[in-house]
Amino acid sequence: MAKPASPSIVVEQKVTAEDYSRAASAVRYFSAPFKRRSFRALIFITVAAVSASLIFSCRSCGFGREKIPETIAIISAAVAAAIWFLQPSAELRSAKRLFSSCALMSLPEKVTVYRDRVVIENSCESITEYWTDFFICVETDEMIAAAGGRERSLVIVKKRGLAEKQLKILSSLFGYAFEGRIHRFPVRRKS
Protein backbone atom coordinates (compact mmCIF):
# COMPACT_ATOMS: atom_id res chain seq x y z
CA MET A 1 0.00 0.00 0.00
CA ALA A 2 1.34 3.43 -0.94
CA LYS A 3 2.29 5.76 1.89
CA PRO A 4 0.04 8.83 2.25
CA ALA A 5 1.75 12.02 1.06
CA SER A 6 3.24 14.07 3.90
CA PRO A 7 1.06 17.09 4.63
CA SER A 8 2.06 20.42 3.21
CA ILE A 9 0.63 23.93 3.19
CA VAL A 10 0.89 26.33 0.29
CA VAL A 11 0.79 30.04 1.10
CA GLU A 12 0.77 32.75 -1.54
CA GLN A 13 1.98 35.99 -0.04
CA LYS A 14 3.85 39.24 -0.48
CA VAL A 15 6.07 40.21 2.41
CA THR A 16 6.22 43.93 3.19
CA ALA A 17 8.82 45.91 5.12
CA GLU A 18 6.44 46.05 8.12
CA ASP A 19 6.00 42.25 8.11
CA TYR A 20 9.75 41.77 7.89
CA SER A 21 10.54 44.19 10.72
CA ARG A 22 7.86 42.62 12.95
CA ALA A 23 9.22 39.13 12.25
CA ALA A 24 12.81 40.24 12.82
CA SER A 25 11.97 41.86 16.14
CA ALA A 26 9.99 38.79 17.30
CA VAL A 27 12.91 36.51 16.41
CA ARG A 28 15.44 38.83 18.06
CA TYR A 29 13.32 38.94 21.23
CA PHE A 30 13.71 35.19 21.75
CA SER A 31 17.09 34.50 20.17
CA ALA A 32 19.01 37.27 21.95
CA PRO A 33 17.46 37.92 25.39
CA PHE A 34 20.48 39.97 26.50
CA LYS A 35 19.81 42.42 23.68
CA ARG A 36 16.28 43.18 24.88
CA ARG A 37 15.77 46.81 25.78
CA SER A 38 14.36 45.85 29.19
CA PHE A 39 17.57 43.95 30.05
CA ARG A 40 19.90 46.67 28.80
CA ALA A 41 17.91 49.47 30.47
CA LEU A 42 17.82 47.49 33.73
CA ILE A 43 21.64 47.26 33.78
CA PHE A 44 21.96 51.04 33.51
CA ILE A 45 19.19 51.64 36.07
CA THR A 46 21.07 49.35 38.48
CA VAL A 47 24.29 51.33 37.90
CA ALA A 48 22.34 54.57 38.44
CA ALA A 49 20.80 53.23 41.67
CA VAL A 50 24.16 52.03 43.04
CA SER A 51 25.78 55.36 42.17
CA ALA A 52 22.87 57.30 43.73
CA SER A 53 23.24 55.30 46.95
CA LEU A 54 26.94 56.25 47.05
CA ILE A 55 26.12 59.98 46.92
CA PHE A 56 24.82 59.94 50.50
CA SER A 57 27.69 57.86 51.86
CA CYS A 58 30.21 60.21 50.18
CA ARG A 59 28.45 63.21 51.76
CA SER A 60 28.25 61.64 55.21
CA CYS A 61 31.94 60.69 55.12
CA GLY A 62 32.80 64.22 54.10
CA PHE A 63 34.87 63.23 51.10
CA GLY A 64 33.45 66.10 49.09
CA ARG A 65 33.52 63.99 45.96
CA GLU A 66 29.80 63.34 45.63
CA LYS A 67 29.90 64.92 42.17
CA ILE A 68 31.41 61.69 40.74
CA PRO A 69 28.56 59.30 41.74
CA GLU A 70 26.06 62.04 40.94
CA THR A 71 27.40 62.35 37.41
CA ILE A 72 27.51 58.55 36.95
CA ALA A 73 23.92 58.23 38.22
CA ILE A 74 22.64 60.97 35.89
CA ILE A 75 24.48 59.59 32.85
CA SER A 76 23.34 56.00 33.57
CA ALA A 77 19.72 57.09 33.98
CA ALA A 78 19.92 59.05 30.72
CA VAL A 79 21.41 56.05 28.89
CA ALA A 80 18.67 53.76 30.31
CA ALA A 81 15.99 56.20 29.10
CA ALA A 82 17.66 56.48 25.69
CA ILE A 83 17.79 52.67 25.34
CA TRP A 84 14.17 52.29 26.41
CA PHE A 85 12.83 54.90 23.99
CA LEU A 86 15.28 54.69 21.05
CA GLN A 87 16.12 50.98 20.71
CA PRO A 88 12.79 49.87 19.17
CA SER A 89 12.93 52.55 16.46
CA ALA A 90 16.61 51.80 15.76
CA GLU A 91 15.84 48.08 15.39
CA LEU A 92 12.90 48.89 13.12
CA ARG A 93 15.07 51.11 10.93
CA SER A 94 17.76 48.43 10.72
CA ALA A 95 15.24 45.72 9.71
CA LYS A 96 13.65 48.02 7.10
CA ARG A 97 17.06 48.89 5.66
CA LEU A 98 17.87 45.17 5.39
CA PHE A 99 14.55 44.43 3.72
CA SER A 100 14.84 47.32 1.26
CA SER A 101 18.32 46.12 0.26
CA CYS A 102 16.86 42.86 -1.06
CA ALA A 103 14.59 43.43 -4.06
CA LEU A 104 13.90 39.68 -4.27
CA MET A 105 12.24 39.52 -0.86
CA SER A 106 9.50 41.98 -1.83
CA LEU A 107 8.36 39.93 -4.85
CA PRO A 108 5.06 37.98 -4.59
CA GLU A 109 5.99 34.45 -3.60
CA LYS A 110 4.60 30.97 -3.13
CA VAL A 111 5.72 29.29 0.08
CA THR A 112 5.23 25.54 0.44
CA VAL A 113 5.77 24.29 3.97
CA TYR A 114 6.63 20.61 4.52
CA ARG A 115 7.50 18.73 7.69
CA ASP A 116 11.21 18.87 6.98
CA ARG A 117 11.65 21.82 4.64
CA VAL A 118 10.20 24.90 3.02
CA VAL A 119 10.23 25.82 -0.66
CA ILE A 120 10.01 29.51 -1.54
CA GLU A 121 9.33 30.38 -5.17
CA ASN A 122 9.01 33.76 -6.82
CA SER A 123 9.46 35.04 -10.36
CA CYS A 124 13.28 35.11 -9.96
CA GLU A 125 14.29 32.34 -7.60
CA SER A 126 13.41 29.03 -6.02
CA ILE A 127 14.84 28.31 -2.56
CA THR A 128 14.69 25.06 -0.62
CA GLU A 129 15.56 25.35 3.07
CA TYR A 130 15.62 22.46 5.55
CA TRP A 131 14.36 23.15 9.08
CA THR A 132 17.41 21.44 10.60
CA ASP A 133 19.50 24.48 9.54
CA PHE A 134 17.26 26.91 11.45
CA PHE A 135 17.93 27.74 15.08
CA ILE A 136 14.69 29.41 16.13
CA CYS A 137 11.05 29.76 15.14
CA VAL A 138 8.53 32.28 16.45
CA GLU A 139 4.79 32.10 15.95
CA THR A 140 2.64 35.21 16.32
CA ASP A 141 -0.99 35.91 15.50
CA GLU A 142 -0.05 37.22 12.06
CA MET A 143 2.85 35.02 10.93
CA ILE A 144 5.40 32.33 11.63
CA ALA A 145 9.05 33.35 11.26
CA ALA A 146 12.08 31.06 11.31
CA ALA A 147 15.68 32.28 11.43
CA GLY A 148 18.96 30.70 10.40
CA GLY A 149 18.48 29.49 6.83
CA ARG A 150 21.48 29.00 4.54
CA GLU A 151 20.08 30.86 1.55
CA ARG A 152 17.55 33.17 3.24
CA SER A 153 18.27 33.96 6.86
CA LEU A 154 14.67 34.82 7.81
CA VAL A 155 11.74 32.85 6.40
CA ILE A 156 8.30 34.35 6.95
CA VAL A 157 5.00 32.56 6.48
CA LYS A 158 2.02 34.86 6.79
CA LYS A 159 -1.20 33.48 8.26
CA ARG A 160 -3.52 36.00 6.60
CA GLY A 161 -6.08 34.36 4.30
CA LEU A 162 -5.61 30.82 5.62
CA ALA A 163 -8.58 28.75 6.79
CA GLU A 164 -8.73 27.57 10.41
CA LYS A 165 -7.89 23.97 9.40
CA GLN A 166 -4.89 25.12 7.35
CA LEU A 167 -3.69 27.24 10.27
CA LYS A 168 -3.82 24.20 12.54
CA ILE A 169 -1.84 22.09 10.04
CA LEU A 170 0.69 24.92 9.56
CA SER A 171 1.15 25.28 13.31
CA SER A 172 1.55 21.52 13.74
CA LEU A 173 4.12 21.34 10.89
CA PHE A 174 6.26 23.98 12.56
CA GLY A 175 5.68 22.42 15.97
CA TYR A 176 6.91 19.07 14.62
CA ALA A 177 9.91 20.60 12.85
CA PHE A 178 11.12 22.80 15.69
CA GLU A 179 9.84 21.07 18.85
CA GLY A 180 11.66 22.87 21.68
CA ARG A 181 12.90 25.69 19.45
CA ILE A 182 9.48 27.16 18.70
CA HIS A 183 8.25 30.16 20.70
CA ARG A 184 4.73 31.44 20.63
CA PHE A 185 3.57 35.00 21.18
CA PRO A 186 0.06 34.51 22.58
CA VAL A 187 -0.99 38.13 21.96
CA ARG A 188 -4.66 37.63 21.23
CA ARG A 189 -6.80 34.59 21.87
CA LYS A 190 -10.05 34.16 19.96
CA SER A 191 -12.89 33.53 22.38
Add this chain to the structure above:
Amino acid sequence: MKPVTVSFAITREDFIKEAEARMKMQLTGSVRACIRICGTIMLCFACSIFVRKKTFYADLNWAAAAIMVVAVFLIFLFIPTLGLAVRKNASERFKAGSIKATAKTVSFAENAVKINAERYKAKIPYSMLYAVYADEATILLYTAVNECRSIPKRTMSISEQEQVEGLLASKLKQKFKQEGAREWMR
Protein backbone atom coordinates in the same frame (compact mmCIF):
# COMPACT_ATOMS: atom_id res chain seq x y z
CA MET B 1 26.78 37.92 -26.34
CA LYS B 2 27.63 34.34 -25.39
CA PRO B 3 26.98 33.79 -21.67
CA VAL B 4 29.91 32.93 -19.42
CA THR B 5 29.07 29.78 -17.48
CA VAL B 6 31.12 28.32 -14.66
CA SER B 7 30.61 25.26 -12.46
CA PHE B 8 32.45 24.83 -9.20
CA ALA B 9 32.48 23.69 -5.59
CA ILE B 10 33.94 25.91 -2.88
CA THR B 11 37.32 24.72 -1.58
CA ARG B 12 39.05 25.81 1.63
CA GLU B 13 41.18 28.34 -0.28
CA ASP B 14 38.09 29.72 -2.02
CA PHE B 15 36.29 30.10 1.28
CA ILE B 16 39.21 31.96 2.86
CA LYS B 17 39.42 34.30 -0.14
CA GLU B 18 35.66 34.84 0.00
CA ALA B 19 35.87 35.83 3.67
CA GLU B 20 38.71 38.19 2.86
CA ALA B 21 36.73 39.75 0.00
CA ARG B 22 33.71 40.22 2.27
CA MET B 23 35.91 41.99 4.80
CA LYS B 24 37.32 44.27 2.10
CA MET B 25 33.81 45.05 0.85
CA GLN B 26 32.71 46.06 4.34
CA LEU B 27 35.87 48.04 5.09
CA THR B 28 35.19 50.78 2.58
CA GLY B 29 37.69 53.58 1.94
CA SER B 30 35.87 55.89 4.35
CA VAL B 31 35.93 53.30 7.17
CA ARG B 32 39.68 52.73 6.65
CA ALA B 33 40.24 56.50 6.63
CA CYS B 34 38.19 56.89 9.85
CA ILE B 35 40.30 54.23 11.61
CA ARG B 36 43.54 55.94 10.54
CA ILE B 37 42.25 59.41 11.49
CA CYS B 38 41.27 58.11 14.97
CA GLY B 39 44.77 56.64 15.32
CA THR B 40 46.40 59.89 14.21
CA ILE B 41 44.33 61.97 16.66
CA MET B 42 45.26 59.59 19.50
CA LEU B 43 48.93 59.78 18.48
CA CYS B 44 48.85 63.59 18.46
CA PHE B 45 47.14 63.60 21.87
CA ALA B 46 49.75 61.23 23.33
CA CYS B 47 52.60 63.36 21.87
CA SER B 48 51.07 66.50 23.35
CA ILE B 49 51.05 64.85 26.80
CA PHE B 50 54.77 64.06 26.46
CA VAL B 51 55.67 67.51 25.13
CA ARG B 52 53.57 69.60 27.52
CA LYS B 53 53.54 67.31 30.52
CA LYS B 54 53.93 70.18 32.96
CA THR B 55 50.41 71.28 32.26
CA PHE B 56 49.14 67.76 33.00
CA TYR B 57 49.81 65.42 35.84
CA ALA B 58 53.29 63.90 35.67
CA ASP B 59 51.90 60.39 36.23
CA LEU B 60 50.12 60.53 32.86
CA ASN B 61 53.31 59.33 31.11
CA TRP B 62 52.24 55.69 31.25
CA ALA B 63 48.77 56.56 30.01
CA ALA B 64 50.31 58.55 27.14
CA ALA B 65 52.54 55.59 26.23
CA ALA B 66 49.54 53.25 26.25
CA ILE B 67 47.56 55.67 24.04
CA MET B 68 50.53 55.84 21.67
CA VAL B 69 50.71 52.05 21.38
CA VAL B 70 46.98 51.88 20.61
CA ALA B 71 47.36 54.68 18.06
CA VAL B 72 50.25 52.96 16.26
CA PHE B 73 48.21 49.73 16.22
CA LEU B 74 45.22 51.52 14.68
CA ILE B 75 47.28 53.28 12.02
CA PHE B 76 49.54 50.45 10.88
CA LEU B 77 48.41 47.09 12.26
CA PHE B 78 44.62 47.07 12.68
CA ILE B 79 43.68 46.16 9.08
CA PRO B 80 46.44 43.50 8.59
CA THR B 81 45.53 41.96 12.00
CA LEU B 82 41.84 41.93 11.09
CA GLY B 83 42.71 40.23 7.78
CA LEU B 84 44.69 37.55 9.62
CA ALA B 85 41.86 36.96 12.08
CA VAL B 86 39.31 36.70 9.25
CA ARG B 87 41.48 34.20 7.33
CA LYS B 88 42.06 32.09 10.47
CA ASN B 89 38.38 32.11 11.38
CA ALA B 90 37.36 31.13 7.82
CA SER B 91 39.90 28.32 7.75
CA GLU B 92 38.68 26.94 11.09
CA ARG B 93 35.02 27.17 10.06
CA PHE B 94 35.77 25.28 6.85
CA LYS B 95 37.75 22.62 8.70
CA ALA B 96 34.95 22.22 11.23
CA GLY B 97 32.54 21.53 8.36
CA SER B 98 30.10 24.26 9.29
CA ILE B 99 30.04 25.66 5.74
CA LYS B 100 28.18 22.84 3.95
CA ALA B 101 29.00 24.39 0.56
CA THR B 102 27.46 22.59 -2.40
CA ALA B 103 28.39 22.65 -6.08
CA LYS B 104 27.02 25.53 -8.14
CA THR B 105 26.65 26.54 -11.75
CA VAL B 106 26.62 30.27 -12.39
CA SER B 107 25.95 31.80 -15.78
CA PHE B 108 26.43 35.49 -16.60
CA ALA B 109 24.03 36.24 -19.44
CA GLU B 110 23.21 39.53 -21.16
CA ASN B 111 20.39 40.61 -18.82
CA ALA B 112 20.51 38.28 -15.84
CA VAL B 113 22.73 36.06 -13.78
CA LYS B 114 21.58 32.45 -13.46
CA ILE B 115 22.49 30.40 -10.40
CA ASN B 116 21.84 26.69 -10.17
CA ALA B 117 22.63 24.85 -6.95
CA GLU B 118 21.11 21.96 -5.04
CA ARG B 119 18.91 24.22 -2.92
CA TYR B 120 18.92 27.44 -4.85
CA LYS B 121 17.86 28.15 -8.42
CA ALA B 122 17.64 31.69 -9.63
CA LYS B 123 17.57 33.95 -12.65
CA ILE B 124 18.23 37.38 -11.22
CA PRO B 125 18.15 40.48 -13.44
CA TYR B 126 21.22 42.65 -12.79
CA SER B 127 18.99 45.51 -11.64
CA MET B 128 17.77 43.38 -8.71
CA LEU B 129 21.22 42.77 -7.28
CA TYR B 130 22.16 44.85 -4.26
CA ALA B 131 25.86 45.05 -5.18
CA VAL B 132 28.69 43.11 -6.75
CA TYR B 133 32.25 43.14 -5.49
CA ALA B 134 35.27 41.77 -7.32
CA ASP B 135 38.86 41.44 -6.18
CA GLU B 136 41.75 39.47 -7.67
CA ALA B 137 40.38 36.09 -6.52
CA THR B 138 36.61 36.28 -6.04
CA ILE B 139 33.40 37.81 -7.34
CA LEU B 140 30.74 38.38 -4.68
CA LEU B 141 27.12 38.71 -5.80
CA TYR B 142 25.11 40.48 -3.09
CA THR B 143 21.36 39.92 -3.26
CA ALA B 144 20.95 41.82 0.04
CA VAL B 145 23.20 43.49 2.60
CA ASN B 146 23.57 40.19 4.46
CA GLU B 147 23.18 37.72 1.56
CA CYS B 148 25.97 37.02 -0.88
CA ARG B 149 27.12 34.28 -3.20
CA SER B 150 30.73 33.94 -4.24
CA ILE B 151 32.26 32.84 -7.53
CA PRO B 152 35.97 32.00 -7.45
CA LYS B 153 37.82 33.58 -10.37
CA ARG B 154 39.94 30.45 -10.77
CA THR B 155 36.96 28.92 -12.59
CA MET B 156 37.24 31.49 -15.42
CA SER B 157 39.87 32.14 -18.06
CA ILE B 158 41.41 35.64 -18.25
CA SER B 159 39.22 36.59 -21.23
CA GLU B 160 36.09 35.32 -19.41
CA GLN B 161 37.01 37.35 -16.33
CA GLU B 162 37.37 40.47 -18.46
CA GLN B 163 34.07 39.77 -20.21
CA VAL B 164 32.21 39.24 -16.91
CA GLU B 165 33.72 42.32 -15.26
CA GLY B 166 32.93 44.44 -18.31
CA LEU B 167 29.34 43.18 -18.30
CA LEU B 168 28.92 43.80 -14.56
CA ALA B 169 30.44 47.29 -14.84
CA SER B 170 28.10 48.25 -17.69
CA LYS B 171 24.95 46.78 -16.10
CA LEU B 172 25.49 47.69 -12.45
CA LYS B 173 27.35 51.00 -12.77
CA GLN B 174 27.93 52.28 -9.19
CA LYS B 175 26.77 49.02 -7.63
CA PHE B 176 29.80 47.21 -9.05
CA LYS B 177 32.84 47.66 -6.83
CA GLN B 178 36.26 46.47 -7.80
CA GLU B 179 39.19 46.25 -5.45
CA GLY B 180 41.67 48.99 -6.29
CA ALA B 181 39.16 50.77 -8.51
CA ARG B 182 36.83 51.71 -5.69
CA GLU B 183 38.30 55.08 -4.82
CA TRP B 184 38.37 56.53 -8.30
CA MET B 185 35.01 55.04 -9.31
CA ARG B 186 33.19 57.13 -6.70
